[in-house]
Amino acid sequence: MLFPQNMPLLRALKCNIIQPRIPFHLYNKNYCHSRAGESFVPFDVLVSQRRNEARRSLLVEVAGLPSSADLHQVCSQYGAVRKMFHYATRQSKCQESRIHGKSAAVNTFTSDENASYLFTLPLCGSQPSQPASPNSKKANISSSTDIIQETVPSDEELHLQLSKSRDLSEQIQNVYECQKLTELGSRLRFFTCRQIEAALSGLFPQACILPFGSSVNSFGRVNCDLDMILELSDVTNQDSTQRLVFQAKKSRSAANPRITMQRHMEVISDILDNFVPGCSQVRKILAARVPIIKYRQDLTDMECDLSMANRSGFYMSEMLYLYGSMDKRVRPLVFAIRKWAKDRHVTSPYAGRWVTNFSLTLMVLFYLMRTSPAVIPPLQTLIKLAGDDDARTADGINCTFLRDLKILTASDNKQSLEDLLRGFFEFYDKFDFKERGLSIVKSDDFVKPEHSALYIQNPLERELNVSRNVTLEELERLRTEITHARYRLEEDTQHTEEQGQQPWGLLSLWGTSHKPQAHRGLNASIDWQEVFHIQEQETPPTSNKQLNVSPVHAATKSNEKVPSNGEKARNNTKFQPVERTQMLKEELIMPSDLNGLVTKLKRNVVQKNANGKKNKKQKMNKVMYKW
Structure with missing residues (x-):
């Protein structure tokens, strides 16, 4: 092609291109732990790699970050250093180095300045300590190994990052990237x-x-x-055909x-x-x-x-690892819901009657199996596809399921993280926790086989309920918070610039619970009729003060049952957090009232026992008189 001499070869063209908005989960980005281009790493291979890295690693206590140059020089005498991590604990600063070489000091630890170099039971210490060098502040690492310092954003930094996100899906992904295990x-x-x-x-x-x-x-x-x-x-499982076997003392x-x-x-x-x-x-x-x-x-x-x-438990962790690797939306969704449950005080770091993170994870997996189309398959599908190499048994428990995910095909579900989060709260807001239980084995719900407030079947030990510790009060709290989150998300249907500094998306869901964590559920009233499954009588007591129970749980003169707070919230489409706070305050009773109720119950029991002993004594006297 020939161009005229007076025609420029390049011209600046200005145009506006309007592209359709792509859902966040369809961006060209890998959200799994594995990097882009890498294939799926089986669980056994991952654990084996980490164990080998631990054998070639060295943990040294240093005076500070400038001492890393001297440490690198010392460690290089025993082998090539591949990576160096620097982190600070509450008491000291430590340096971890990964050393390659057969002569490397693999199993060496650091404790204090007077620690010895090798770890030998039972008297020696464990870690070599690196004293501060006078020229360490001016020293620089001349090798190609860089010191890796991993920083975890604070709550303020996380909130600032979430407030600058484009949509709710990006918020969910940012929560996962900031809080996942490094x-x-x-x-x-x-x-x-x-x-x-x-x-x-x-x-x-x-x-x-x-x-x-x-x-x-x-x-x-x-x-x-x-x-x-x-x-x-x-030693009892040794090969008896060998000429040399180990001896061990038999247990008493x-x-x-x-x-x-x-x-x-x-x-x-x-x-x-x-x-x-x-x-x-x-x-x-x-x-x-x-x-x-x-x-x-x-x-x-x-x-x-x-x-x-x-x-x-190890095979249970492998099963969860496989489900987290099937779809890149599973892990961010679980992290977002766990964070919501923690900030709303649905879960607790202490053992007790609260919902655990494991139960929440199974609830998320069960919901992802019930979507249309399903995001992940049920466990029964993995069991059917398992081969001979996938057979596992632990303490008489069958832990056989598919280990290689290359056989599975990708899901046809194209919902974004935002749609899945909204669907989670909508799904469990309508779920009948009182009568039904859930299981990820066949991804179906069933009639609860026992009188537990929340029933979630153990995927491996299927006769067990992983949420047996949850009480009726904590289940009602979970249902109320789910309803609250659902309506808050409906109010935040679309994030716009007009909202300004107002919290939106996940920030509006988290908030702060109206009740402190330390005193949660200690003074709350108890619905005894729901505990013992007793139907309300037609002639209730005339005064509520006789039983020291709040008026919310007192029976009315009619046969109509007083709805609970969770039912009020679900039936009211204009449910607001302020109304929820007022209802919670109305349900609370004073500790003295609860103690008075317990005292009366004890007094009745003592009086009943005394009357029984008195009647028994009179009966014995009559028998002796007849004799």
Whole structure:
């Protein structure tokens, strides 16, 4: 093609291109833990890689970040350093280095300035300490290894980032990116497991400690607790055809495996408390259904739970990891709902009658199975597709399901994170918790087999209810908060610039609960009729003061049943948070009233027992007189 001489070759063209708005979850971005272009990593392979990294890692206490240059120079004498992480705990600053080489000091820890270099039971310390060099402030790392400092945004920074998001889907994704477990957090958890293995290697050379729970199921957040399972070597399963076998002392309580396990855990707890550096606040809970040892690891700054008979929990973590890897929307949605439940005080960090994060996760998975089309398949589908290599058994529990997700096809569901979050609250706002239970095995609901407030079937041990601890009061709180969140999201149908600094999206859902966490549910009135399934009588008491019960729960003269607060909220389309606060205040009764009710009940029991003894004495006198 020929151009005229007076015609410029390039011209500036100005045009406005209008493109259709693409849903947030369809952006060209990978939201899973694996990077773009990488294939799915099986759970067993991931755990094996992390365990190998822990064997080649070194934890050193340093005076500060400038001392990293001297530390890198010392560590380079034993092997090539691939990565270096720097973090600060509540007591000291630590440096973790990953060393490659057969002669590297793999199992070395740091505790104080006078610690020795090697860890040998039972008397030596564990960690080499790096003193501050006088020229460390001016030193720079000359190698290609950079120090990685992972920072976790504060609540104020997170709120500011969410307020600048474009829509609710981007808010949900930002919450997941800011609160998910970091690479350093994962390394430190496997490093803590390796520390216990090294401590017990003299007594049990084949001992293996595996993390489970939120540390490996891809749903763990920053600063989550560490759950570990200890598996000792079993000499009874040795190959009898070999000419040389190991000898071991037979337990005195071999007939009762539970007593044997409790005695082993007593010895292990003493080792942790007396010899392993960094272990503090060691507590033994051996009378529980699953005996555990709770302690705090000060060097890695985390709370730890150690058990010996919970292999099924490890496979449960693998199942959750698979579901989190099936679709990139599963993990962000679970994180957003967990954050909502935490800020609304639906869940609690302490054990008790509250809804747990595990129960909430199963509720999210059950909802994603019930969408049309389904986002993830039920567990029964994974069981049918399992091969011979997927067979697993733990303590008589069948834990067989598909481990390779390459066989599954992607879901046809194209809903955004915002649509899924709205659908979650709408789905459970209409769910009949009083009569029905839920299960992710077949993704169906069923009539509750027992009188529990909330029934969520355990996917592996299907005769158990994972939410058996939840009370009627906490279930009603959950239903009320779900209704509240649903109407708040309906008010925030679209985020515009006119809203200004007003909280919207997830920020409007979180808020602050009107009742403090420490005193939650202690002075609330009790609906005894709902507890004992008693129908209201036609002739109620004339005065409410006789029973010291609030007027909300008193029976009326008619047969009409007084609706609860959750039913009022669901029936009222103009339900406001102010009305919810007033209703909660009306339901509260004074502690003296509750104590008076308990005193009257005790007095009636004592009087009934006294009358029974008196009648029995009179009857005996009559029998003696006849004789």
